[in-house]
Amino acid sequence: MTYCLGIKVKEGLVALADTRITMGSETTTAKKISLHHGQHGSLFLMTSGLRSIRDKAVTYFEEVLETEGGQFDKMYNVVNAFGTQLRRVAKEDKEALKEGGLHFNLYTIVGGKLEKDKEHKLYLLYPEGNWIEITKAAPFTIIGNSGYGKPILNRTLNYESTLRFGLKTGFLSFDSTRVSANDVGFPIDVVIYKDATGEMIEKRFEQEEMQNISSQWGDALTAIIKEIPESWIDSISSLDDESDEPFINAQQ
Secondary structure: OOEEEEEEEOOEEEEEEEOEEEEOOEEEEOOOEEEEEEOOEEEEEEEEEOHHHHHHHHHHHHHHHHHHHHHOOOHHHHHHHHHHHHHHHHHHHHHHHHHOOOOOOEEEEEEEEEOOOOOOEEEEEOOOOOEEEOOOOOOEEEEEOOOOOHHHHHHHOOOOOOHHHHHHHHHHHHHHHHOOOOOOOOOEEEEEEEOOOOEEEEEEEOHHHHHHHHHHHHHHHHHHHHHOOOHHHOOOHHHHOOOOOOOOOOOO
16 A cells, blocks of 8 residues: 655645555565656656556656656646556556556655646646646645545645645654554655755655654644543543443443
8 A cells, every 4th residue: 555645734744655566475675756857847756656657657657758848837837647547557468467456546645846837737637647636725635644644634734734744744654654554664655845945855854854843743632632631521420430240331
């Protein structure tokens, strides 16, 4: 499985991707995010799905950027181009994968800003090659193992959040997923796009670098849970009863 997160806030974009690849009983590490620089700007691309589809589609896409990249001056042009290459791979490999018992599957997050874009953009691309744009109303998207990491983002993140806050909550979202799913893990790759400067920054974090933050996060969760009022629990008096008698539902 995978954990790839894209965040769009007023100040720019945050992209975070784990690197764990599971093949049967074997676990390896591979990069799931790539940066692409062209005549009209820079963008990042993250994927979740079959690695063979990803590698082939990205190779085709890079070839298109080399020959036709000068024509792409808006982000949706780039997303359409990648979708076209994804459909190309589907035509070439989908039936063979099906015969081998595999489902054609690749979800992609694409983000960046090109010359004629009015603002930085973030897109979610489906295996069929169609896409949706991530907007201010719901400023993040996750591909891969999304169930464990969404609650903290839903509760805290909004379009007015800073890039620093977005990266911090993004890491905590990843860490919540990591401790709950053995197919998501370190190291993690992070890309930050700063709208004020147009700068695209890439950084990899190893588990040792983030262990203190992970521990603080776990301790803080425990502490805040202890601070939450318990008066609503008082009606269940047996919770404080040291008797060995089994609990019996009062409604029975």
